Amino acid sequence: xxxxxxxxxxxxxxxVVFDRGAPVLDIGRLDVGSGEQVAITGPSGCGKTTLALALxxxxxxxEGQVRWNGQDVAGLGEGARDRWRRRHVGMIFQDFHLVPxxxxxxxxxxxxxxxxxxxxxxxxxxxxxxxxQCGVP
Ligand SMILES: Nc1ncnc2c1ncn2[C@@H]1O[C@H](COP(=O)(O)OP(=O)(O)O)[C@@H](O)[C@H]1O
Ligand SMILES: [Mg+2]
Numbered sequence: 001x002x003x004x005x006x007x008x009x010x011x012x013x014x015x016v017v018f019d020r021g022a023p024v025l026d027i028g029r030l031d032v033g034s035g036e037q038v039a040i041t042g043p044s045g046c047g048k049t050t051l052a053l054a055l056x057x058x059x060x061x062x063e064g065q066v067r068w069n070g071q072d073v074a075g076l077g078e079g080a081r082d083r084w085r086r087r088h089v090g091m092i093f094q095d096f097h098l099v100p101x102x103x104x105x106x107x108x109x110x111x112x113x114x115x116x117x118x119x120x121x122x123x124x125x126x127x128x129x130x131x132x133q134c135g136v137p
Contacts, residue, residue: 007033007034007068007069007070008031008032008033008034008035008036008068008069009030009031009032009055009066009067009068010030010031010065010067011027011029011030011031011055011064011065011066011067012028012029012064012065012067013027013028013029013063013064013065014026014027014030014054014061014063014064014065014066014074015027015061015062015063015064016047016050016054016059016061016062017062023062024047024050025047025050025051025054025061027051027064034069040052049094052091054066054074055073056085056089056091057073057074057076057081057082057084057085057089058081058085060078061074068088071084086111086114104131104136105124105127105128105131108127108130108131109123109124109127
């Protein structure tokens with residue numbers, strides 16, 4: 001395991017329940033230090049996606065805390081979670097969610113369109129540079 005840096009993720013008493021059933025997630029304590037890399041594995045239906053969505057503030061949680069660098073994301077309202085996620089989370093989904101009819105470059109820039117319809121020139125240049133690095137000029 002990598003060296004621990006300050007900050008990171010601290011989960012406490014996390015419960016996610018669907019349809020008032022038994023909790024899909026019930027995690028007493030989980031700590032991940034800043035800079036650590038973690039892989040979550042398990043059979044289909046065990047809750048991996050639900051965990052990823054809860055940790056990134058997409059999935060509302062019924063109980064517990066999800067603290068990133070001290071900020072309890074689980075305690076925020078939906079709008080505040082969305083704003084926090086936009087600033088702090090990068091996520092690659094199982095389904096790519098590419099927008100058909102938009103160019104490759106515009107798909108890479110898609111997240112920036114939530115702030116402005118005309119991304120600044122350095123942002124567009126950075127997107128093009130990343131595509132070039134991936135061999136998709
Ligand atoms: N939106 C939902 N509503 C009801 N049940 C759900 C929902 N999302 C997931 N579940 C249930 O929660 C459990 C965990 O699902 P999921 O997190 O997708 O597992 P995994 O990603 O490990 O395959 C499954 O039993 C699934 O049917
Ligand atoms: Mg899944």
